[in-house]
Amino acid sequence: MKFLAVTDAQRIVLETAQRLGSERVRLEQSIGRVLAADIVANRDLPPYAVSAMDGFALRSADVVQIPATLEIIEDIKAGDLPQHTLQAGQCARIMTGAPLPAGADAVLRMEDTKELSAVSVEIRESVKAGHDVRPRGENMTVGQVVLTTGTEITPGVIGILATVKAAEVEVFCRPRVAILSTGNELEGMDEPVDVNRIPESNSYALMGQMQMLGLAPALLGIARDDEVETERCLTRGLAYDVLLVSGGSSVGVHDLVRPALEKLGVEMKFWRVAMKPGHPLAFGAKGRTLVFGLPGNPVSSMVCVEEFVVPALRQMMGNRQLFRRTVSARLGRAIKHKPGRTEFVRVQLQREGADCVVNDTGNQSSGVLLSMAQAEGLLVVPAESAGLAAGGAVSVQLLDGSMFQNEAGLGE
Amino acid sequence: MKFLAVTDAQRIVLETAQRLGSERVRLEQSIGRVLAADIVANRDLPPYAVSAMDGFALRSADVVQIPATLEIIEDIKAGDLPQHTLQAGQCARIMTGAPLPAGADAVLRMEDTKELSAVSVEIRESVKAGHDVRPRGENMTVGQVVLTTGTEITPGVIGILATVKAAEVEVFCRPRVAILSTGNELEGMDEPVDVNRIPESNSYALMGQMQMLGLAPALLGIARDDEVETERCLTRGLAYDVLLVSGGSSVGVHDLVRPALEKLGVEMKFWRVAMKPGHPLAFGAKGRTLVFGLPGNPVSSMVCVEEFVVPALRQMMGNRQLFRRTVSARLGRAIKHKPGRTEFVRVQLQREGADCVVNDTGNQSSGVLLSMAQAEGLLVVPAESAGLAAGGAVSVQLLDGSMFQNEAGLGE
Numbered sequence: 001m002k003f004l005a006v007t008d009a010q011r012i013v014l015e016t017a018q019r020l021g022s023e024r025v026r027l028e029q030s031i032g033r034v035l036a037a038d039i040v041a042n043r044d045l046p047p048y049a050v051s052a053m054d055g056f057a058l059r060s061a062d063v064v065q066i067p068a069t070l071e072i073i074e075d076i077k078a079g080d081l082p083q084h085t086l087q088a089g090q091c092a093r094i095m096t097g098a099p100l101p102a103g104a105d106a107v108l109r110m111e112d113t114k115e116l117s118a119v120s121v122e123i124r125e126s127v128k129a130g131h132d133v134r135p136r137g138e139n140m141t142v143g144q145v146v147l148t149t150g151t152e153i154t155p156g157v158i159g160i161l162a163t164v165k166a167a168e169v170e171v172f173c174r175p176r177v178a179i180l181s182t183g184n185e186l187e188g189m190d191e192p193v194d195v196n197r198i199p200e201s202n203s204y205a206l207m208g209q210m211q212m213l214g215l216a217p218a219l220l221g222i223a224r225d226d227e228v229e230t231e232r233c234l235t236r237g238l239a240y241d242v243l244l245v246s247g248g249s250s251v252g253v254h255d256l257v258r259p260a261l262e263k264l265g266v267e268m269k270f271w272r273v274a275m276k277p278g279h280p281l282a283f284g285a286k287g288r289t290l291v292f293g294l295p296g297n298p299v300s301s302m303v304c305v306e307e308f309v310v311p312a313l314r315q316m317m318g319n320r321q322l323f324r325r326t327v328s329a330r331l332g333r334a335i336k337h338k339p340g341r342t343e344f345v346r347v348q349l350q351r352e353g354a355d356c357v358v359n360d361t362g363n364q365s366s367g368v369l370l371s372m373a374q375a376e377g378l379l380v381v382p383a384e385s386a387g388l389a390a391g392g393a394v395s396v397q398l399l400d401g402s403m404f405q406n407e408a409g410l411g412e
Numbered sequence: 413m414k415f416l417a418v419t420d421a422q423r424i425v426l427e428t429a430q431r432l433g434s435e436r437v438r439l440e441q442s443i444g445r446v447l448a449a450d451i452v453a454n455r456d457l458p459p460y461a462v463s464a465m466d467g468f469a470l471r472s473a474d475v476v477q478i479p480a481t482l483e484i485i486e487d488i489k490a491g492d493l494p495q496h497t498l499q500a501g502q503c504a505r506i507m508t509g510a511p512l513p514a515g516a517d518a519v520l521r522m523e524d525t526k527e528l529s530a531v532s533v534e535i536r537e538s539v540k541a542g543h544d545v546r547p548r549g550e551n552m553t554v555g556q557v558v559l560t561t562g563t564e565i566t567p568g569v570i571g572i573l574a575t576v577k578a579a580e581v582e583v584f585c586r587p588r589v590a591i592l593s594t595g596n597e598l599e600g601m602d603e604p605v606d607v608n609r610i611p612e613s614n615s616y617a618l619m620g621q622m623q624m625l626g627l628a629p630a631l632l633g634i635a636r637d638d639e640v641e642t643e644r645c646l647t648r649g650l651a652y653d654v655l656l657v658s659g660g661s662s663v664g665v666h667d668l669v670r671p672a673l674e675k676l677g678v679e680m681k682f683w684r685v686a687m688k689p690g691h692p693l694a695f696g697a698k699g700r701t702l703v704f705g706l707p708g709n710p711v712s713s714m715v716c717v718e719e720f721v722v723p724a725l726r727q728m729m730g731n732r733q734l735f736r737r738t739v740s741a742r743l744g745r746a747i748k749h750k751p752g753r754t755e756f757v758r759v760q761l762q763r764e765g766a767d768c769v770v771n772d773t774g775n776q777s778s779g780v781l782l783s784m785a786q787a788e789g790l791l792v793v794p795a796e797s798a799g800l801a802a803g804g805a806v807s808v809q810l811l812d813g814s815m816f817q818n819e820a821g822l823g824e
Binding site for chain 1: 422440454458460493509510546550552559564565569570571572577579598605607608610614615616620624659708709710726736738740766767768779781785786787794807809810811814815817818819820821822
């Protein structure tokens with residue numbers, strides 16, 4: 001089998017991954033989930049024209065000439081209903097969010113006025129009709145679809161859901177994910193240190209990637225290089241929606257995973273992708289269960305998860321945005337590249353004025369997990385590239401933990 | 413009191429917020445937390461030189477002339493210890509991660525060889541010493557500080573922690589946060605719909621913002637506009653590390669929150685910031701408890717949380733990166749601005765080839781929560797700006813839910 005291009009491999013994965021069913025969750029448990037039904041406004045909001053400021057509700061016609069002195073006939077605060085209709089020369093003291101009295105068509109904020117007495121105020125600015133007034137229904141009108149199926153529930157979305165009093169919401173289910181490591185060389189977390197072995201870290205790094213998506217994966221432990229044990233562990237894993245197996249899927253004669261998967265009825269779709277790190281990536285499916293055979297080394301396996309597993313999981317969860325956010329940046333140090341495979345270079349980002357400058361994290365050996373821990377993003381070097389020159393414009397996928405930076409970025 | 417600049421207000425908040433103590437958590441529960449101690453490698457990794465590929469371990473001196481035929485004297489897989497020393501003309505079949513046999517100084521991947529028989533292979537590429545070999549200690553050496561205090565625990569960091577077998581880790585505590593809404597106009601989630609009232613949504617939007625930081629805030633409900641009730645609710649809130657109060661903190665005569673906080677011993681540091689939306693933002697402290705008096709309208713209150721509360725909370729949790737990631741983008745539609753206040757415009761991002769184009773989400777009235785739900789970022793318009801021209805370079809803070817996009821962004 002020849003090496004598949006990354007985009008072709010992604011396409012095959014996304015053609016195979018199917019959206020899961022839905023369930024109801026309490027609003028308090030809904031953050032990060034994806035709406036499985038449209039949300040409709042149950043009333044007009046605001047329910048009447050309200051003031052956008054603390055100030056005075058007035059008739060704009062009365063303040064064409066300034067300064068003007070108006071009579072204060074009422075105090076209106078949020079939650080009150082106004083008692084009077086404004087006549088010429090009259091105004092009402094009004095608080096943010098309070099309903100406008102009949103007759104008023106504008107609000108002037110307190111800072112632009114001077115109270116002369118409890119019943120008299122000097123107006124120092126002219127305002128047009130509608131100034132600092134929020135019209136009825138500005139936020140939403142009854143029957144309006146305010147959120148659509150497929151919307152990810154962010155804090156702002158939770159605010160909308162609370163506004164329409166959705167104490168519970170229908171969301172897509174989350175995939176159940178199992179993680180299995182393979183290899184005789186691996187030393188489990190609970191085993192004593194043996195300097196001739198390699199501590200098993202893949203399961204935990206993959207667990208972290210799943211947790212960042214809001215998932216709670218099952219860690220199935222380490223399968224030793226033995227056909228019976230491998231088959232037994234894989235059988236357990238195939239009971240989940242998604243099975244991630246690290247190690248044992250490449251073309252080596254000792255690799256047990258791929259033949260065992262085929263024996264267990266998994267239809268393998270591909271097992272070589274033209275990427276670096278990560279090329280011995282295998283992918284298959286049995287019924288609705290997806291199986292990813294990830295490379296044994298931690299960096300490769302994490303990169304494969306970012307590029308293939310995360311989009312698949314997000315599609316299963318009903319998300320519309322499947323791929324990592326890419327940002328534009330300027331390349332610091334040049335990057336060498338031999339055409340052939342798409343390369344994912346672990347990079348850090350640094351602000352330099354308005355510019356974002358990107359540099360690799362040093363040693364790009366796929367054995368050096370530290371470079372993944374330090375990475376804020378993955379710089380994508382296209383397969384056909386003959387290398388990237390210093391100073392050029394590049395595109396960087398942001399990784400988990402890169403949502404915050406040291407500088408306030410206010411440009412002040 | 414005059415209006416404080418946003419950066420000055422941020423500085424005051426960050427001078428006041430103190431880092432919390434630390435606690436031990438299990439590795440499985442550690443994602444997103446911040447290390448409260450340095451992490452030291454407990455051994456060399458890899459513990460010996462290992463192969464980076466499935467292929468043949470050989471002596472580079474033997475393959476200066478190609479093709480060359482070598483004798484296969486051994487099969488070495490990960491977890492094995494090699495039994496023989498390579499002599500001139502000999503090689504060993506080796507798997508990724510397996511230890512190099514004595515005598516070998518390079519690995520050639522399987523794809524560049526042709527096996528002639530079980531004991532004989534044709535080598536078709538010359539390689540230099542060290543080729544596709546990972547030297548001992550490449551990943552880490554015993555005693556090396558691999559992670560420092562203040563490191564946020566991302567999936568890559570979890571991988572490192574698993575590598576040094578940290579089944580438990582020391583992390584900074586998370587602040588206990590209370591959220592209180594105020595106002596007679598508000599209708600609680602459990603109350604029946606009354607078209608003359610406004611459904612309370614701030615508590616939930618703020619809850620979502622806290623949950624995105626991994627916090628589980630306490631919702632204290634709605635305090636009505638009554639001195640006794642306000643004081644009672646605020647007293648409850650002051651038992652937490654951080655109290656967020658929305659509404660009732662501006663200069664209006666009906667505002668009860670600020671006087672009540674002062675009466676309860678909270679030292680108010682500021683209560684007006686030159687920003688839009690959000691200027692009636694109050695901040696104070698009592699002992700180690702921080703109190704934020706947020707504007708009553710949902711958009712303003714969420715923006716204030718982004719700019720002031722989130723950095724404070726992250727500092728309390730020991731994070732080094734306090735501020736939202738900013739990305740460079742090109743402005744689509746021009747933005748008007750009157751100099752005076754820093755403005756935070758809700759925007760959406762769109763890829764156009766290598767470019768990222770940014771446009772406002774429409775109605776920027778701070779009453780329109782939908783614009784916050786749709787926003788992927790906040791475009792910062794500096795206070796002194798006289799407006800931003802279409803096509804110019806701008807800086808955008810990424811908001812929750814913006815970590816993923818529709819396009820793969822591979823440039824292929």
